[in-house]
Amino acid sequence: MAKQNTVFKDAYNRCLKVLAETSSLPSEPELGQVLGVSRTTVRAILGRFEEAKLITWDKRKKIVLRQPQPEDYFPTEETDSLAEIIERSFMRRILAGGAEPGMQINELELAREIGTGTTSVREFLIRFSRFGLIEKRPNSHWILKGFTREFALELTEVREMFELRSAASFVALPDSHSAWQELNKIEALHREILADIDNRYQEFSELDERFHLLVHKSSSNRFIVDFYDVISIVFHYHYQWNKTNARQRNARALEEHLAYIEALRSHDPKRAEEACRRHLRSARETLLQSIP
Amino acid sequence: MAKQNTVFKDAYNRCLKVLAETSSLPSEPELGQVLGVSRTTVRAILGRFEEAKLITWDKRKKIVLRQPQPEDYFPTEETDSLAEIIERSFMRRILAGGAEPGMQINELELAREIGTGTTSVREFLIRFSRFGLIEKRPNSHWILKGFTREFALELTEVREMFELRSAASFVALPDSHSAWQELNKIEALHREILADIDNRYQEFSELDERFHLLVHKSSSNRFIVDFYDVISIVFHYHYQWNKTNARQRNARALEEHLAYIEALRSHDPKRAEEACRRHLRSARETLLQSIP
DNA sequence: AATCTGTCTATTGTGGATAAAAGACAAATA
DNA sequence: TATTTGTCTTTTATCCACAATAGACAGATT
Structure with missing residues (x-):
């Protein structure tokens, strides 16, 4: 078809x-x-x-x-787009199935396994390559660079630069900016979830993305906002994959977010930077702990 | 075929x-x-x-x-790859031909004009989208965001963050690292070109890329190094397009590079940062001046 | 023993075909 | 007059086919 x-x-x-x-x-x-x-x-x-x-x-x-x-x-x-199917299928393979760094990726084989044409797989790989996990050898195969410790360190290094910069822009936003309202809503949700943490701790993942994306957007820089896609996909699959101590980890992150939100609201760049750094440091630790 | x-x-x-x-x-x-x-x-x-x-x-x-x-x-x-042909053809259209921001991009039309299949154009656009100049509406057309002042400012903002970080890594490299040798070669080329600037000022563009890429590489961060592709393509086409005062601009940039190189060699982070900032500031000015 | 060649197979890059989806325009309706 | 609908055209998303290129392996050569 x-x-x-x-x-x-x-x-x-x-x-x-x-x-x-x-x-x-x-x-x-x-x-x-x-x-x-x-x-x-x-x-x-x-x-x-x-x-x-x-x-x-x-x-x-x-x-x-x-x-x-x-x-x-x-x-x-039947309602998922082909791109979503390919993404999920691919991520499962490289995260779950013991995929060694350096492994070759074969378009045809992937297409056959997923039950789709090669063109779609190819386009997915091209789009996906910007996440830095795979690399193309022209006229030949793709190479899996792997979800390694180096990858996580490089990712978080850039993330920290970008988020600190964004947090600095955020505190400078005028009170009339709609971001403050969205921040209020996000804060309220944090408190709701914390109040019933034992039952609702899984909702953190989505809220986390919503919060950090809001912060990144205040940079008004397309490269910074686009980079959040990379962070987002990594954390998304990471949460699905590593569930040890999820309740406790999420509770801690929620508390850090609240401190961070309060610091943003103070309009004080120094306080915001400090709260941001503190949260990013522990987010990095969490990510690194999950990598063998 | x-x-x-x-x-x-x-x-x-x-x-x-x-x-x-x-x-x-x-x-x-x-x-x-x-x-x-x-x-x-x-x-x-x-x-x-x-x-x-x-x-x-x-x-x-x-x-x-x-x-x-x-x-x-x-x-x-006949020896250029299709991807190169499409890239050149596309950049000519969006930079030279008065392409308005917001314009729609039509895969089929583009393919017909270039004389190629739609698949290749499509893949090119997907790859190209990471440069932030175009955006896809799913199930519909692409939109040209345009080579605007905002684009240039967002690009240079990230460039400056990354290059400052890279310069800081560079000064910390051990003397045995091969980057120092490459830096020597690059410096020698700078002096050669400056000595015969009236005839050789066009060689600056290529040398500029070689130098800044070397700096970025010392960050050992794939996201920083990959981002240099964006800078590179923008400056590459920018040089081809805007030739007013090229000799003078290039001479100035060469001088700034020499100061920057010397600062790197001093292993002094403060000096390197200062020289880097000075050069980036004037590079940004040059870029902005060429945008209507 | 190591490398090279002959031969064969597998994979990628690209054009073309087709159903799904978007979108344009005039006639119809409120 | 402003929407809405009927109809038609254009464009995208996807599969497939096939030449170019890469790559594997056994036998030949140094």
Whole structure:
């Protein structure tokens, strides 16, 4: 087949939720807005809704006939884009499966294992190469450089430079800047999770990304913001992979974040720098401990 | 056709130069080493040499029959890899042709203009996206963010952080490190060019890259070294594009480099930092002046 | 024993084809 | 008049095919 219709399936599932809360659906362009897809896809969804007797559809009248049932949804495996599938599959291989640094990566073999064409794998590898974990030998294979101690040290060195710079920009933001509101929301979530840490400590990973990304964004520098992708993917898979002492580690990080947030709010560059350094130091330790 | 044989043609041309200096060619693996290609390609070259009556070839005996003539070489246009062609063509369009920021980039159109397949253009754009000049809208077009003042400022901000850090590592290198020898060579070239600046000022661009890359490499950080690609490509095309006062600008930069080199050699972090800052400041000015 | 050559296989780089998705435009509707 | 819809065209995402190139291995040569 030429293209997976994952955009359609994912939007279809999300549209089912919209449908569940109303008795008649809005106009096609409006639905497109809500779902983030083009009218072509919206019309395909409406057509399928009609076939499934979920609605009647006559021009502007889209009347809901029944509530969606679990079996109306497409299975979630079918809604992931190919890029996501390849990424997950690849990360599992290089992090979990004992992948030695220096190992060769074979596009064809990877494609066969994942059950996809070579072009998609190739494009993934090109995109992924900016994370510094693989390297291309032209006209030949890719080489896995591996998730090593050196990698972690190089990554954190740059991260520390960038985050210190960003924190310095953050304290200088005017009070009217929307970042302060977002910071308030993030702080509130920190307190909520800390209050029920035993049950909710897994929510830290996502919150961590949200917080640090907010800080990086205040640098207004695309290279700094883009670099956060590297940090993000590393920590994302790292959290999935290494769960020892997760509750305790996360609790500690949450406390550090709170101190860091308070320091940012003080508008005092010195305090912010200090709190930032303290947190980054312990984040680095945590990362390094998980590497053999 | 499926794949250009530019590797073959380029290696063939280089092999002609090897042939010009000897009466019999070495073994296939050795030639492969020298030319940086596989034995398969070496054998293809030898076969073609035989056809062109440049050599006789019988197993290990490869006897040179005549000197290569200019018409034995493949034209240089045919030896550039597709990736190089696409890059040049794309940079010409976005730097020279009044490309407005926000403009859409169309893979198909670009491919047609360059006379190549869409796959190659697509892969180029993915690779190129890390330079921060373009951005992808999934399932839709690319957007040109443009070579703007903001871009230059963001680029130089990161450049300055990285180069200051690298310079600090450089002064700490042990005297036995090979970087000092390379630094000596680079310094000698600086003096040569300065002595004949009116005729040789165009050689600065290449030397500039060589010098700063050496500095960045001493950071031993892949992210810092990789980032130098971004700086490199921007300055490379910038030099080609903006030639006003080139002689004078280059002379000044050469002088600054010499001061910077001397400061590095002093092993004094303070002096190195100061010389580095001074040069980076004027490099930034030069870059900014060339942007409308 | 070490290296080289002949031969064969596997993988990459690139163009082309096609379904999915985006998007343009005029006629229809409120 | 401002949206919305019906219809049509264009572009992207993906697979596949095939030549160029890399690479493996056994037998030949020094």
